[in-house]
Amino acid sequence: EPEVTQTPSHQVTQMGQEVILRCVPISNHLYFYWYRQILGQKVEFLVSFYNNEISEKSEIFDDQFSVERPDGSNFTLKIRSTKLEDSAMYFCASSEQDRGREKLFFGSGTQLSVL
Amino acid sequence: AQTVTQSQPEMSVQEAETVTLSCTYDTSENNYYLFWYKQPPSRQMILVIRQEAYKQQNATENRFSVNFQKAAKSFSLKISDSQLGDTAMYFCAFMKHESGNQFYFGTGTSLTVIP
Numbered sequence: 001e002p003e004v005t006q007t008p009s010h011q012v013t014q015m016g017q018e019v020i021l022r023c024v025p026i027s028n029h030l031y032f033y034w035y036r037q038i039l040g041q042k043v044e045f046l047v048s049f050y051n052n053e054i055s056e057k058s059e060i061f062d063d064q065f066s067v068e069r070p071d072g073s074n075f076t077l078k079i080r081s082t083k084l085e086d087s088a089m090y091f092c093a094s095s096e097q098d099r100g101r102e103k104l105f106f107g108s109g110t111q112l113s114v115l
Numbered sequence: 116a117q118t119v120t121q122s123q124p125e126m127s128v129q130e131a132e133t134v135t136l137s138c139t140y141d142t143s144e145n146n147y148y149l150f151w152y153k154q155p156p157s158r159q160m161i162l163v164i165r166q167e168a169y170k171q172q173n174a175t176e177n178r179f180s181v182n183f184q185k186a187a188k189s190f191s192l193k194i195s196d197s198q199l200g201d202t203a204m205y206f207c208a209f210m211k212h213e214s215g216n217q218f219y220f221g222t223g224t225s226l227t228v229i230p
Contacts, residue, residue, distance in 0.1 A: 035218075043160070043206060043220040091160060104218060106152075106160035 002026045006107035021077045021110045023092030032075045033093040082114045117142045119209050121221035128197045136192040136224045138207030147211050149190045154204040197228045
């Protein structure tokens with residue numbers, strides 16, 4: 001079965017450093033998303049991306065965050081200057097375009113630890 | 116705004132028994148989807164079952180079934196013949212039909228299946 005792939009599985013960084021989290025969505029999917037889950041808390045929506053632009057973003061997704069689809073396969077989340085509170089599990093997800101088939105397929109996540 | 120509430124942070128069930136996980140939601144929308152996702156220790160989010168709000172018939176997927184009560188805004192998950200592999204965090208999620216696939220998650224219920 002096709003799957004969403006995320007790398008790395010665990011990223012450790014110093015506060016103030018930039019990090020890039022990488023995702024390879026399912027090949028025929030056209031909608032892409034980032035979610036995060038702080039330990040012990042709920043999964044929170046960050047951003048959705050379609051047709052090479054952000055279609056929706058949450059309040060969490062401030063100027064420190066950016067997303068990019070640099071080529072036909074990768075979808076990246078960049079955090080410019082990490083803060084301690086950015087420590088979380090970050091999930092990438094993708095879905096098909098077809099209406100009535102709104103299933104999100106999640107990657108296994110990247111655990112980001114900001115020290 | 117949409118909210119999803121899971122009032123049971125932790126639950127346990129004996130192997131082969133049946134367990135029901137609760138979920139309620141609040142929305143003014145009439146057309147939406149509801150989902151249950153499973154998050155095993157590997158942290159990957161796996162779709163368990165989904166329900167279209169316009170369908171009165173409760174969705175069923177093998178040992179998993181839902182009790183969808185639209186008027187009460189309730190969407191519980193029943194797991195029959197519980198197996199050790201069902202041990203996981205379970206998230207209830209809501210999606211508006213025209214939201215660009217933005218999901219709203221509950222805080223999760225940690226289920227432990229006891230041998």
